Amino acid sequence: MTQKTQKKGFSLEKLTQNTVFLSVISLILSLLVAGLVMMIAGYSPIEGYSAMFTGAFGSVDNIAQTLGTATPLIFAGLAMAFAARGGMFNIGIEGQIIAGAMPAALVGAYCSGLPWFIHVPLCFVAGMIGGGLWAMLAGFLKNKLRVSEVILTIMLNYVMQYLAEYLANYQFKAEGMLVRTETILPSAELPTLIPYSRLTTGIFVALAFAVFVWWFLSRTTPGYQMRAIAQNPYAAEAGGINIARMNLLTMFLSGALAGMGGAVEVMGVHHYFIVNMTSGYGFDGVAIAVMGNNTPLGTVISALIFGALRAGSTSMNRMTSIPGEFIQVLQALVIIFVSTPGIVRALLRRRSFKKNDQKKGA
Amino acid sequence: MYAVEMHGITKQFKNVLANSNVELMVKRGEIHSLLGENGAGKSTLMNILYGMYAPTSGQIIVQGQPVVIENPLKAISLGIAMVHQHFMLIEPLTVAENVVLGYEPKKRGCFDMKKAVEEVNTLADQYGLHVDAHEKVENLSVGTKQRVEILKALYRKADILILDEPTAVLTPQEVSDLFRVLRKLKESGKTIIIITHKLKETLELADTVTVLRKGQVISSLPVTKEMDQAQLAELMVGRIVSLETEKKPVPGEHEVVMALQNATLTRDKRNLLDDVNLEIRSGEILGIAGVEGNGQTELIDVLTGLQRLTGGHVVLGGKQLPAHRITPRFMLEAHVGHIPEDRGKRGFVPGFTIAENIVLGYHRNKPFAKHGIINRKARDEFANRVAKQYDVRMDSINDTVGSLSGGNQQKVIIGRVFAQDPRVIIAAQPTRGVDIGAIEYIHSELVKMRDAGKAVLLISADLDELMRLSDKIAVLYDGRIVDRRDASEYDERTLGALMTGHTPESMEKEVKQA
Numbered sequence: 080m081t082q083k084t085q086k087k088g089f090s091l092e093k094l095t096q097n098t099v100f101l102s103v104i105s106l107i108l109s110l111l112v113a114g115l116v117m118m119i120a121g122y123s124p125i126e127g128y129s130a131m132f133t134g135a136f137g138s139v140d141n142i143a144q145t146l147g148t149a150t151p152l153i154f155a156g157l158a159m160a161f162a163a164r165g166g167m168f169n170i171g172i173e174g175q176i177i178a179g180a181m182p183a184a185l186v187g188a189y190c191s192g193l194p195w196f197i198h199v200p201l202c203f204v205a206g207m208i209g210g211g212l213w214a215m216l217a218g219f220l221k222n223k224l225r226v227s228e229v230i231l232t233i234m235l236n237y238v239m240q241y242l243a244e245y246l247a248n249y250q251f252k253a254e255g256m257l258v259r260t261e262t263i264l265p266s267a268e269l270p271t272l273i274p275y276s277r278l279t280t281g282i283f284v285a286l287a288f289a290v291f292v293w294w295f296l297s298r299t300t301p302g303y304q305m306r307a308i309a310q311n312p313y314a315a316e317a318g319g320i321n322i323a324r325m326n327l328l329t330m331f332l333s334g335a336l337a338g339m340g341g342a343v344e345v346m347g348v349h350h351y352f353i354v355n356m357t358s359g360y361g362f363d364g365v366a367i368a369v370m371g372n373n374t375p376l377g378t379v380i381s382a383l384i385f386g387a388l389r390a391g392s393t394s395m396n397r398m399t400s401i402p403g404e405f406i407q408v409l410q411a412l413v414i415i416f417v418s419t420p421g422i423v424r425a426l427l428r429r430r431s432f433k434k435n436d437q438k439k440g441a
Numbered sequence: 442m443y444a445v446e447m448h449g450i451t452k453q454f455k456n457v458l459a460n461s462n463v464e465l466m467v468k469r470g471e472i473h474s475l476l477g478e479n480g481a482g483k484s485t486l487m488n489i490l491y492g493m494y495a496p497t498s499g500q501i502i503v504q505g506q507p508v509v510i511e512n513p514l515k516a517i518s519l520g521i522a523m524v525h526q527h528f529m530l531i532e533p534l535t536v537a538e539n540v541v542l543g544y545e546p547k548k549r550g551c552f553d554m555k556k557a558v559e560e561v562n563t564l565a566d567q568y569g570l571h572v573d574a575h576e577k578v579e580n581l582s583v584g585t586k587q588r589v590e591i592l593k594a595l596y597r598k599a600d601i602l603i604l605d606e607p608t609a610v611l612t613p614q615e616v617s618d619l620f621r622v623l624r625k626l627k628e629s630g631k632t633i634i635i636i637t638h639k640l641k642e643t644l645e646l647a648d649t650v651t652v653l654r655k656g657q658v659i660s661s662l663p664v665t666k667e668m669d670q671a672q673l674a675e676l677m678v679g680r681i682v683s684l685e686t687e688k689k690p691v692p693g694e695h696e697v698v699m700a701l702q703n704a705t706l707t708r709d710k711r712n713l714l715d716d717v718n719l720e721i722r723s724g725e726i727l728g729i730a731g732v733e734g735n736g737q738t739e740l741i742d743v744l745t746g747l748q749r750l751t752g753g754h755v756v757l758g759g760k761q762l763p764a765h766r767i768t769p770r771f772m773l774e775a776h777v778g779h780i781p782e783d784r785g786k787r788g789f790v791p792g793f794t795i796a797e798n799i800v801l802g803y804h805r806n807k808p809f810a811k812h813g814i815i816n817r818k819a820r821d822e823f824a825n826r827v828a829k830q831y832d833v834r835m836d837s838i839n840d841t842v843g844s845l846s847g848g849n850q851q852k853v854i855i856g857r858v859f860a861q862d863p864r865v866i867i868a869a870q871p872t873r874g875v876d877i878g879a880i881e882y883i884h885s886e887l888v889k890m891r892d893a894g895k896a897v898l899l900i901s902a903d904l905d906e907l908m909r910l911s912d913k914i915a916v917l918y919d920g921r922i923v924d925r926r927d928a929s930e931y932d933e934r935t936l937g938a939l940m941t942g943h944t945p946e947s948m949e950k951e952v953k954q955a
Contacts, residue, residue, distance in 0.1 A: 298817075300810045307801065310790045317747060317779060317787040318802035319770030 098372040104423050105370070105416035106384065113409040117401065127401045134394025135387035140276060141394070147277025147348070149386025151176070151357075153285040154340025155364025156371060156378040157292050158210075158333045163373045164296055165329030166309030171217055171232025172337045173361025174239035179210035179338020181243050184345045184352035185251060187263030198266040203284075203342055210338020211331040213239060218330030222323045228330070236361070244354050251352075259353035269347035279347030286379065288339060293375040295332075305329055337361065366414045385410070443502070444469040444601050444632040445490065445521075450499035452485055452656075459485040460496070461656045467601075467649075469504075472623060472633045474647035474664070476640070476677055478876035479847055482656040483636045487603050491523045492516040503601070522594030523603040526610075528586050532579040536572050537561045540592045564595050568625050584615035591622065601632045608642055612732055613904060613937030620646055638677070638877070640670040641905075652676040678877050686884045686909055691724035691892055698723050698758065698896035699744065699777065699865045705752035706739050706920075713739040715920040716753070719898075721865060726887065726897040728911030728928060730904065732940050736920040737900050738782065741869050744898065745779040746772035758864075773802050778863030780854055782870045782900065784847075788854050791843035795835060796824035798842045799857050823860075831856035832882060848879030855883060859890060866890055869900040884910060904933050918942055 114124030135145045155172050162169035169175075183206035190201060217231040244258065251260045269279040296302040304325050307315040312322055340360065345352055367385055371377030392406030416423055447465040451458070460482045467473045475483045488494045490501065492510040501508055503519050510516050516523075530539050537557045546556040561574045570588045578586060587607065594602050604623075608616045623633055623646065637643060643650050644664060650673070651661040659676050674682045699721045706714040714736050721727050731737055742748035743755060746769040754761040757775055772779070779802075781787030789798045800809045800820055808819035824838040833852045835845060842850055851871065858866060868887060872880040887910060891897050901907050907914060908928055915925035916939040924939050938948055 298815050300805055300813045300815060303797065303804055303815060307790050307793065310792045311786075313786045314781075314788060314790050314801065317745065317769055317781055318804070319746075319768070319773045321768070321770070 098420075099377070101420050101423055102370050102372065102377070102381070102417055104427070105420075106413060108416050108423065108426075109409055109412035112412050113405060116408055117405055122399075122401045122405075126399055127395055127405065130395045130398045130401070131388070131391030131406070133391075134398070135391040137394075139273065141390065143273035143276035143278040144390040144393075145383070145387045146282055147279065147386075148389045149383045150277070150279070150281045150285050150347070151340040151344045151360045152363055152367055152382040152385050152389075153282075153289060153379055154336055154343065155360045156367030156382045157285075157289060157375060158336035158340070159364045159368035160371060160373040160375065160378045161292055161296075161336055162214075162329055162333035163368060164309055165305035165325065165333075166312065167218070167326060167329050167333065168229050169214060169217075169232050169330065169333050170229055170365065171214060171235050171239075171334075171361070172340075172364045173357055173359070174232070174236035175210040175214050175334040175337035176341040176344075176357045176361050177239050177243045178213035178334070178341070179206035180341030180345045180356065181246065181260075181352050182206060182209040183338075183342035184260045184263060187267035187346060188261040188351070190267075191264055193266055195266045195268075198264070199269070199346070202263075202267050202346055203339060206338040206342025206345075207335035208338070210341060211335035214334020214337065215327055215331040218327045222326060228326075243352070247352060247354055253351065257353060259349075259351045262351050263346065267346055268350060269343065271347070277348050279343075281343035281347040284339070284343060288336060289375040289379050292336070296375075301325070301328060337364070363410070366410060366417070370413060370417045442469050442505070443467060444504060445634070446502040447486070447490065448500045448502070450486060450489060450501075451497045452482075452489060452494060453497045459656050460489070463499070463653070463656070463658050464661075465651055465658070466661065467632060467634055469632055470627060470630050471648040472627055472635065472646055474643040474650040475634060475636045475653065476638065476643050476650050476673065477653035478638055478677060478878075479874055480655075480876070481653040481677075483653055484605060485656075486653070487523065487605065487634065487636055490516070491521060491603060517597050517599070520598060520600040521603065522597055522599030522601070524587065524590040524594060524605065524607065526605045528590055530578045530586060530589060533577060535575055535577055536581075536589050536592075537574040539578055539589055540564075540574075540596050542593075544597060560596065561592060564592055568595065568622060568629070570622055582615075583610045584612070584618065587611070587615075587619065588622070591626075595626075599631070601634070602626065604633065604635045606636055606638075608637070608639065610733070610902075612941055613933050614941060616642075640673045640677075643673060644668060644670065654679055674877060680878075682877055682881055686881075686888055688888050688910070689892075690912075691894070693724065695722040695724050697721070697756075699898075700756040701740075701743070701753065702756055702761070703753035704743060704750050704755070706743060706748065707751045712920050714743065714750075717920070717922055719915065719922065721896040721898050723864075723894045723896045724891060725912045726891050726899050726910050728907040728914040729898065729900040729917055730907055730914055730936050730940055731917035733902055735917050735940075737869070737917060739920070740917065741779075741782060741867055741900060744772070744865075744867050745769060745777060769802075776862060776864040778858035778861060778866045780851075780858055780866065780868040780871050782873075784850055784854055784873075789842045789850065792841055794839045795828060795833065795842055795845070795853055796821050796838040799824045799827055799838075799853055801857065803857070803861055827856040827860045828853070831859070831886075846876070848875040851875050851879065851883065855886060859886065863890075863895060865896045865898070867898050867900075870902060871899070872901075872903070872906060880906075904936055908933070908936075916940060 117124040117127055134141055136142055155176065158172045159169060183202040186205040187202045190198065213235065217228050217235055220226060220231050221228045247258050247260055253259050253261045269281050272278045296306065304320045307318065307320060308322055308325055316322055344356065349356055363385055367381045368378055370381040388406050388410060392403040395401055396403035443466050445467040447463060450460050450463040452460040463486055477483045485494065489496045492512045492515050501510060508519060540561045541557045546553045546560065558574045565572055570592055572585055572588050578589060607619060611619060627633060647664050649663050652659045654677060697720045701717050701719045704714050704717040705712060729737060739748060743750050746767045749764050749767055755767060804810060808816055810816060821838060828835060828838055831852045833849050835849065842853055871887065872883050887897060899907065899910055908931065911928040913925065914928045914931055915922045918940060924945055
């Protein structure tokens with residue numbers, strides 16, 4: 080019998096090594112703990128969660144809202160995951176989304192007379208170059224000054240945020256009260272899939288990029304070199320890999336993914352650049368990539384979950400007296416549980432010990 | 442009468458059976474050698490005795506009393522002490538402070554430094570362990586640090602002393618000093634267990650040897666005069682091993698393939714390499730002897746492009762290389778193969794598969810990749826072929842290299858280098874942490890490469906290995922080449938002396954005085 084329990088403990092051990100399992104458990108734990116917080120605050124978690132669930136999946140429109148919100152989140156998550164797989168910690172995705180959204184909006188508004196099949200890709204390219212160069216700046220400074228890219232990317236977020244705000248206020252300001260650029264031309268718009276929703280063909284572009292990221296990381300030499308650097312930079316260096324140069328490439332491509340997120344948001348949802356349009360997508364991207372274990376598939380799935388949470392929080396706000404901020408509590412809990420698998424393991428292990436003790440007692 | 446008896450010890454780790462029903466009987470007052478290859482379960486067994494691990498089952502009897510050793514504190518209270526391979530010393534503290542740590546002499550509730558120094562000096566004199574009690578540990582040589590560890594054990598009134606691979610990091614002179622101390626400890630009635638995989642040391646020092654293989658005791662027998670290394674090696678490995686490497690001189694002209702001219706590497710105003718001149722010739726193995734930290738790493742780095750010289754030149758195929766062009770990639774593409782000294786650090790990416798690792802450094806080349814896209818079929822075919830040729834024991838080339846044993850990891854690296862038709866091979870510590878069977882194999886492969894006309898530079902801390910394989914040996918001390926001769930002209934003593942800073946001239950004087 081002792082052997083039996085031991086075997087069970089062993090399989091549990093193995094299960095907690097499994098990142099997918101850990102992510103799922105973390106999500107469930109977060110829902111439980113956030114529900115507890117709601118209860119303590121005097122709200123009904125059942126009411127809150129059912130409103131949230133309805134808001135995310137209740138109707139075709141709700142699902143469209145979830146998927147539409149997930150679209151920029153997929154890009155943000157991919158940007159973070161891609162950088163992490165190359166050994167870089169890119170916290171500047173928020174800024175890079177803006178750095179992509181702004182040029183995409185300008186190309187969309189001012190390059191007239193183009194057919195859509197040229198205009199749309201052109202806006203994408205503008206967005207990718209904008210986001211990519213902005214991220215590469217952090218990589219360049221890291222190489223030159225030997226400063227951590229974490230600090231650099233965080234700081235560059237603010238620089239880009241205010242730079243874009245300045246441009247939208249003066250050089251490229253559109254007529255009217257809003258601080259925004261001119262509306263893009265119809266030839267640069269991404270068509271919506273469900274009328275009056277955020278869901279556009281952008282979601283297909285996002286999924287295509289997820290496949291591309293997977294292919295790039297696993298099937299190309301630069302992808303191989305990136306992964307080598309992330310796992311053992313010393314061996315990578317001895318293997319003739321130019322780490323400084325690869326860091327630049329990693330940052331450029333990561334920023335390009337973020338920039339695509341900005342471009343898609345402009346071209347599908349807003350049709351112009353407007354200040355504060357990113358509303359924290361970039362920071363959600365960090366959590367999404369962590370929860371998705373930095374794999375493209377995992378990132379897409381967790382972006383969809385985060386999209387549902389965001390969509391659900393809006394309707395929870397509207398349909399109940401529960402403040403939508405609880406969703407932020409929930410998201411923060413997800414990050415805590417996912418990024419500290421030790422907590423989850425310890426919780427599970429304690430439970431299994433208790434079970435064993437009970438059995439022994441019986 | 443036995444100091445330690447371990448009966449039926451079994452230790453099951455997650456999915457490894459580290460010890461299986463092990464019986465160990467250590468007589469009081471003897472030196473007992475626990476012999477086995479890496480992964481044979483020696484360290485696990487001793488960690489169980491020292492209370493670091495709990496055995497899955499089994500019984501321990503110390504000085505006739507059955508005991509349960511839950512933690513090292515309990516072990517210490519039973520008079521058991523362990524000197525680990527990586528010393529457990531606090532570098533900025535003095536010798537005396539380190540020795541008494543945890544058991545400090547006190548005077549009116551405060552630490553009594555004077556008494557500590559006194560006690561340490563008394564102990565040191567008693568056993569011939571010469572150290573300066575006031576010196577900071579960070580300023581000590583490796584051999585002296587080890588003495589501090591032994592003093593620490595003795596201060597804690599240890600009767601049973603466990604030493605984990607005590608000679609791994611010592612020079613020959615330090616080894617003979619250590620042996621002297623250990624014999625003295627034995628005379629005074631202490632029981633000593635040494636964990637080792639070195640046959641020569643076992644024969645020289647031990648009274649009894651217990652051989653472990655794959656977690657099981659193969660044999661436990663008294664060490665006699667008639668016993669020889671081959672006999673022990675066979676017990677240890679489980680088959681007959683040849684300890685000699687067949688080596689005939691390579692006929693013909695030995696041209697210089699790679700060389701250093703007045704090579705200097707200065708960092709923070711220190712000359713890590715100081716005016717080094719070296720010639721690595723085809724069909725020859727040039728050995729570099731030296732205590733670690735005397736410029737070996739820098740020598741490897743400048744030859745493989747990892748660091749650039751601050752003065753002098755790297756010469757390849759008769760041409761001085763312009764400094765700005767020297768990168769690791771350039772050297773790899775110039776067919777300078779590199780077996781890194783620390784394979785865990787420079788050698789491989791642990792999470793990569795065998796196939797991915799076996800092309801590292803050559804991963805851009807055809808047929809492994811074309812236009813930046815990996816050709817997995819070609820790579821996997823190559824990996825299968827090389828893994829088979831170099832006898833890598835694995836389930837599949839899709840296993841991670843991190844899951845292989847040290848010997849097999851090294852074979853992956855050697856296969857990677859040798860399969861790329863190198864002109865020069867920089868082989869640093871090629872058999873470190875590798876089991877005997879693999880050592881034998883790696884040695885014969887290195888000699889084969891030399892016979893095929895490759896130029897080989899061998900950097901090794903293992904003097905036996907250096908003398909067995911090298912055609913010529915150069916001695917590196919404090920960043921300088923202090924002596925170089927044909928390998929046959931050296932013996933272990935001379936090399937050891939040169940490595941520790943004695944010049945050939947000063948040695949001659951010593952001989953005359955004697």
